[in-house]
Amino acid sequence: MDATPPSTDRTDAAAPLRRRRGARVGIVLRISIGLTIMTMLVLLVGVVSLSSFQLFRGEVSVLSTTTLPKVITSAELRGSLQKLVARLPVLAGAATTPQRRAIYDELISELEFLRKLVERMRDLHQQGEPGGDGESDELRLLEQAQSTLLILAATVADLNAEVGRQIEAGARQAEAIRALAQLADALERLPGAEPGTGPAVAAPGEGGMLGAWAVRAGALMARAAGAMQTDHLNRLRVERRNAENTLAELGRLAAATPEPEGSAMERIRADLATILVAPGALFDSSAERLQARNRAQALSGQSRVLVETVDRFTLALFDAIHDQSTDRTGDLAAMIQERSRLVMVLGGASILLAILVHLFFRRFLTSRLVALNGAVLARLSGSDATVPVEGNDEITDIAASIRYFIDEIDRRQMDLADNERRFRDLVEGSIQGIIIHRDFRPLYANDAFLQMLGGSLDRTLRVRSVLDFIAEDNRPLVEDNYRHIVATGLPSERRRLRARRLDGSERWIELTSRRIDWKGETAVQSIVVDVTREVEAEAALRRSRDAAEQALRELKETQASLIQAEKMASLGQLVAGVAHEVNTPIGITITGASQLALQFEELTRQLAAGAIKKSEFQRFLADGGEMARLILSNSTRAADLVQSFKMVAVDQSSDERRRFELRTYIGELLRSLRPVYKDVAGLDIGVDSPDALELDGYPGALSQILTNLVLNALTHAFTPHHPGRLTIAARLLPQDQVELTVADDGLGIPSDILPKIFDPFFTTRRGSGGSGLGLHIVYNLVTGTLRGTITVQSIPGEGTRFTLRFPRVTPTAGTSVGKAELV
CATH class of the missing domain: 1.20.1440 (de novo design (two linked rop proteins))
Incomplete structure (x- = not known):
């Protein structure tokens, strides 16, 4: 970093060559002319005095315009750092959001002020005269301080977020x-x-x-x-x-x-x-x-370390500036003293000095300068001549500096070639495709990019535009992205595009680009990653998901079909029982009607023969009346059974909404179910419901619920050796809610089975015709159609109680709010 730039080295090294090309007076002649005018050195005393004054004024100007502002700015920099150190713990200990925001705003303002101070210091260094290694060290300290301030600003922002x-x-x-x-x-x-x-x-x-x-x-x-x-x-x-x-x-x-x-x-x-x-x-x-507190403590500690680092930099910078100021002041005083002495000595030594200088230049200077000039010209012309470095004076220093700069130029040229070779090896060995283009005209592509597109380097560089590698529908996006990168200099986001290989096949790629300088002009470097396999895997995953969703829909449709079949099976069982029950009164009615018809025929025959007796007519009237009463009672019984079955069957097979009295409806349902439970010896079914309790809802759903609960109790709660009582009770609760309980004193439900009774297809009698859908249908109808809840309590050996709570007037809209509770 401290070496002279290559361009300046080449200009300085070429200067003697340019002087040699033009017409000039030789150095020996110039020294001879100078020796002849040395007698006029007395007149030059005034010139020396004037030049000394100008040097003095220049040094004072440098002190006032550069050195002194540097000292003041460095002092301000240290003072601002002390304020920053004092406010950092206050931010970490902020207890409220307004306090945190106020302290954070102060810290950001202080950091911005520090950044401006560093920028001012950099401007002062750039305005001042080059100072060699010391000046470079100061610039390095400023750059390190600036970088540390950027890190400190990010750390303070993180600390503020954690405190928040x-x-x-x-x-x-x-x-x-x-x-x-x-x-x-x-x-x-x-x-x-x-x-x-x-x-x-x-x-x-x-x-x-x-x-x-x-x-x-x-x-x-x-x-x-x-x-x-x-x-x-x-x-x-x-x-x-x-x-x-x-x-x-x-x-x-x-x-x-x-x-x-x-x-x-x-x-x-x-x-x-x-x-x-x-x-x-x-x-x-x-x-x-x-x-958040732990992270805030860690960030606070990190902030303190960064502040201390910046403080060290500023302290070193302050010391360097102070030393520089002291050295410059001392140099100024030494220069004044030296120039004053020189002015006094020049007057007395002018004549003697003229003679000595003439002899000295001719002996020790002219020959050495000629040799040095020849060696430099030889090196500039491409030979390996060595620049002579002899003696111990200014000419020796000049010769050593020339040799150093020439060797340094050669070394830097070798380093530049080596860096270029390493960069090319790094890019060529990358597994990611890299292409450099200007206005979409390809300038360079590495092997990974060539393999990705399936072509050679010559063929790729002959392509008119890299847009030919991009699918047509993605080209406008790539063009807009290119213009944005060139205009702003910001790198682009990673974008997934469809690309076209040279053989016409398509690939999926991810593209990121950034602006670079390529051979002195602006270009764009694009990094290309082949993601075809990832895209294909994502497509396969989507197809698998669609197949799984289709299977789920089919499974739900199958479950709905099974539930409907279970409902129809329950209705069929009810039909079979009612048909058997109706058969008896109809048979008695037919027998009575047949017997009455025979008696009418006998009476008609006796009446036609005129042999009818009063006692026989009275017996006919008595028997006919008995037969008529028998026919009427059995016909009425059959009609009641059919009417009850008709109402229950219609309700169970439809979703019609209507008003109905709960107690009456339960009685009709039990009459329709009587063929199912009449043969169960010792079974007692009781109903406890208010007479005036009227519901507005879906009687079909309620019929299906009670039918399934009664059949479930008959199947699982009672045995031939363990008959019992089944009670259906209803009552009106506050907020227009109805509580309906179906309780038995049967065998009860084991505790390990109780959590599963509402699961679909769960049954303990799979081999005896059980489908496992009865109680699942009950749960769905209660929580869905009736918008209610169902709970079950069971103690093994003591019985089971199902409790339903639902609105007396079923809501016409809304989602299910029901739940099941197991005790």
């Missing part, structure tokens, strides 16, 4: 603490959860369970509040896992607690889970705050 995240996480943490406090108040208002109630003193039963539950919930909140004070992430993660386990245990205890305490406990547990372990909740906020 720390403040935001602290705000969310405070909000979670306030929510915990409100939840603690709600916990204290629970019955049996008053202060002092714990597992050791709680009364037995539900109150004791609630008190123990409240103590565990309060302990969890206390641990959570304490966990936010920890300074270790691992300890915070352990506390989070413990909280999740405790919440799960609290959920199990709430599920085992009867209503309404169980619902209240579950709501508090859900709120506690939302406050503590939900995404962005207390534990996440604490972890984020701790991480």
